[in-house]
Ligand SMILES: Nc1ncnc2c1ncn2[C@@H]1O[C@H](COP(=O)(O)OP(=O)(O)OP(=O)(O)O)[C@@H](O)[C@H]1O
C-alpha cells in the first residue's frame with residue numbers, strides 16, 4: 001500500500017541507503033562499452049553523460065543540464081552523434097539495475113524503432129499498438145517511419161496515436177526518443193497538440209558535432 005501511494009506521488013527512487021556511486025559509475029561506463037566496444041567517453045558530451053547518470057540516481061550534484069527526473073529523454077541532433085548508443089546504454093544499465101532488484105518505476109525499458117511500430121500497425125492494425133501504450137519505452141529513429149502507415153488502406157499516423165496514449169500515462173510510464181527531428185519539426189509531423197504534450201513528457205537533449213560513424 002505504501003509502495004502504491006508513493007508511486008502515485010512522484011515515486012521517489014527507492015534505493016538502498018548505501019549506493020556505491022563509484023561502482024555504479026563504473027557499471028554505467030561498462031554499459032556503453034557493451035553497446036559499443038569502441039566507445040570513447042572523450043568523444044561524447046560530458047554534460048550529457050553526467051546528467052543522464054544524475055537522472056538515474058536523482059543526484060542534483062552532477063545534473064549539470066538540469067534534467068527533470070520524472071520526464072523521459074528526447075535525444076535529438078544530426079546523423080551519427082551517438083544518440084542511439086547512448087540511449088541503448090542507458091537501457092542496458094536501467095535493465096541491469098532492475099535485475100539487481102532496485103525498485104524504481106523508470107527501470108525496465110523496451111526498445112522499438114518508429115518504423116517497427118509503423119510496420120506493426122500496417123501488418124496487424126490498431127489493436128497491436130495498444131500493448132505499447134504502457135511500460136517504459138525507447139522509440140529509436142522517430143521521424144523515419146512512413147506517415148501515414150496503411151493497414152488495409154486505412155491510414156494512421158502511428159507515432160502520433162501512440163504519443164497521445166502514452167501522454168495520458170506519462171506519470172506511470174516514461175517514453176524516451178532518439179531522432180533527427182529538431183523541436184520545431186515535431187508539430188508539422190505529429191500536430192501542435194503532441195508538440196505541446198512533449199513539453200511535459202521529455203527533457204530535450206541536443207547532440208552536437210560531427211558524425212562519429214567510421
Ligand atoms: N563516444 C563515442 N565513441 C566512439 N564511437 C562512437 C561514439 N559515439 C558514437 N560512436 C559511433 O558512431 C556511430 C553512430 O552512433 P549512433 O548510431 O548512436 O548515432 P545516432 O546519433 O543515433 O545517429 P542517427 O541519427 O544516424 O541514428 C556508432 O556506431 C559508433 O560507432
Ligand SMILES: [Mg+2]
Nearest residue numbers: 083084141178
Ligand atoms: Mg540513431
